[in-house]
Amino acid sequence: MSEPLLVIEDLHAYYGTAHVVEGASLTMGAEPVALIGRNGMGKSTLCKALSGTLGVNGRTTGSVRLDGADIQGKAAHKIAKAGVGYVPQGRRLFQSLTVDEHLQIVGASSKAAWTPKRVYELFPRLAERKHVSGTSLSGGEQEMLSIGRALLTNPKLLIMDEPSEGLAPTVVETLIETIKDLAAAGMGLLVVEQNLGVATALADRVVVMVSGSIATETTSGQLLSDPEQQKRYLGVEPLAEAA
Numbered sequence: 001m002s003e004p005l006l007v008i009e010d011l012h013a014y015y016g017t018a019h020v021v022e023g024a025s026l027t028m029g030a031e032p033v034a035l036i037g038r039n040g041m042g043k044s045t046l047c048k049a050l051s052g053t054l055g056v057n058g059r060t061t062g063s064v065r066l067d068g069a070d071i072q073g074k075a076a077h078k079i080a081k082a083g084v085g086y087v088p089q090g091r092r093l094f095q096s097l098t099v100d101e102h103l104q105i106v107g108a109s110s111k112a113a114w115t116p117k118r119v120y121e122l123f124p125r126l127a128e129r130k131h132v133s134g135t136s137l138s139g140g141e142q143e144m145l146s147i148g149r150a151l152l153t154n155p156k157l158l159i160m161d162e163p164s165e166g167l168a169p170t171v172v173e174t175l176i177e178t179i180k181d182l183a184a185a186g187m188g189l190l191v192v193e194q195n196l197g198v199a200t201a202l203a204d205r206v207v208v209m210v211s212g213s214i215a216t217e218t219t220s221g222q223l224l225s226d227p228e229q230q231k232r233y234l235g236v237e238p239l240a241e242a243a
């Protein structure tokens with residue numbers, strides 16, 4: 001039997017003395033998983049811990065395996081090389097770099113599955129804005145660039161932190177279709193989403209983070225049909241049409 005795509009066991013993450021992820025465990029295959037939870041529960045910190053981007057004060061313990069390879073506590077570039085693509089919350093682009101420079105600095109091999117050319121085919125809008133500074137793009141274009149940059153590392157697993165944040169509904173719809181296509185082509189997807197509509201459109205399996213660990217899980221169908229669950233897990237008022 002082959003190993004599951006991602007196995008997280010008793011993962012802890014700290015910023016200095018702040019203990020934020022407190023024993024998170026999750027096993028997932030290539031099927032998309034949405035990670036939800038109220039504000040401050042540690043979702044972004046878990047994403048950072050998995051991608052090696054906690055920063056200078058960050059520290060992790062526990063076990064994280066990607067396709068059987070130990071990636072816990074490794075440097076970000078090694079984790080990327082092992083097959084984790086990370087699209088951070090807020091996109092993290094550079095004002096001093098153009099769209100094209102953002103893609104070129106990844107240093108993707110011209111023989112790799114994902115090249116800048118293929119990213120431009122996926123997002124023609126980026127091709128039109130090739131020479132524009134990363135931070136001059138619209139929110140949707142910035143998200144495309146952040147995704148494109150992550151794809152250039154040819155990930156087996158794409159971790160996305162709040163991809164729909166701050167985007168107009170029509171832009172979100174297009175984005176959902178693109179992300180679904182990537183997942184349908186076999187890329188694993190772990191997506192943090194506070195937007196219930198987006199989370200449930202992207203994944204059937206929904207895991208819930210409470211106080212630094214994965215407390216429970218549900219399905220999109222159950223979540224959408226149960227306003228109580230929505231309130232409990234997300235701390236938001238239920239979707240009007242879900243009642």
Ligand SMILES: Nc1ncnc2c1ncn2[C@@H]1O[C@H](COP(=O)(O)OP(=O)(O)OP(=O)(O)O)[C@@H](O)[C@H]1O
Pocket residue numbers: 015018020037038039040041042043044045046
């Ligand atoms: N760099 C940091 N240093 C110290 N504490 C931090 C740091 N970043 C986040 N935290 C704390 O860790 C906790 C979890 O934050 P995190 O951003 O992971 O939660 P979240 O579930 O993603 O929340 P949100 O939905 O609001 O983004 C919060 O109490 C936050 O204040």
